[in-house]
Amino acid sequence: MRVVLQRVTEAQVEVEGKIVGQIQGPGLVALVGITHDDGEAEINKLAEKTLNQRIFEGEKSASDLGAPVLAISQFTLYADMKKGRRPSWSKAAPGPISEPLYEQYVEKLRELGARVETGIFGAEMKVSLTNDGPVTLILDSEDLL
Template sequence: MRVVVQRVKNATVKVDGNVVGAVDGPALVALVGITHEDGNAEVNKLAEKTVNQRIFDGEKSATDIGAPVLAISQFTLYADMKKGRRPSWSKAAPGEISEPLYEQYVAKLRELGVSVETGVFGADMQVSLTNDGPVTLILDSKDLL
C-alpha cells in the first residue's frame, strides 16, 4: 500500500464538474494506492502514519490539531514504468480488492478521530489543492511493516 500525503491549505475533488469532497486547511490530502498483497495490517498502519506524522506547525499531527483529510483512491501509484513508454498497471490491485481496503482506510482515519472527505472510487476525478510548505510525504507499507 502506498499513500502520498500532502499538507495543504485547501483542496477539492470534482467528478463531472461537481465538488464531491473538499477540505480547508490546515489539512491533508492522501492519495491512496493498493497492491495485491495488501490487507488489514497495511491499511491500519498507513492510516495511523497518515494522521500521526508531526508535520504541522509546532510539530503537531493531524490528530493533534483536528486537521481534516481528503482521501482519494489512486491506482496509478502502482504504475510500472520499467519498459517502454506505456505504464503497466499490473501491480495495482483490481477494484474488487482495492475498493474495500480503501474504504477500510477511510473508516480507520475516522476511527482515529479526524474528519474525512473522499473522492469517488474509480471515477475520473479532478483534484485541486494548495500545497502548504510544500510538504509531501510518501508512505509505503513495504518500508513500514
C-alpha cells in the same frame, strides 16, 4: 499500500463538474494506492501514520490539530514504468480488491478521530489543492511493516 500525503491549506475533488469532497486547512490530501497483498495490517499502520506524522507547524500532527483529510483512491501509485513508454498497472490491485480496502482505510481514519472527505472510487476526478510548504511525503507499507 502506498499513500502520498500532501499538507494543504485547502483541497477539493470534482466529479463530472460537481464538488464531491472538500476540506479547508490546515489539512492533508492522501492519495491512496492498493496492491495485491495489502490487508488489514497495512490499512491500520498507514492510517495511523497518516494522522500522526508531525508535519504541521510546531511539530504537530493532523491528529493533534484535528486537521481534516481528503482521501483519494489512486491506482497509478503502482505504475511500473521500467519498460517502454506505456506504464503497466499490473502491481495495482483491481477494483473489486482495492475498493473495499480503500474504504477500510477511510473508515480507520474516521475511527481514529479524523474528519475525512473522499472522491468517488473509480471515477474520473479533478483534484485541486494548495500544497502548504510544500510538504509531500510518501508512506509505503513495504517500508513500515
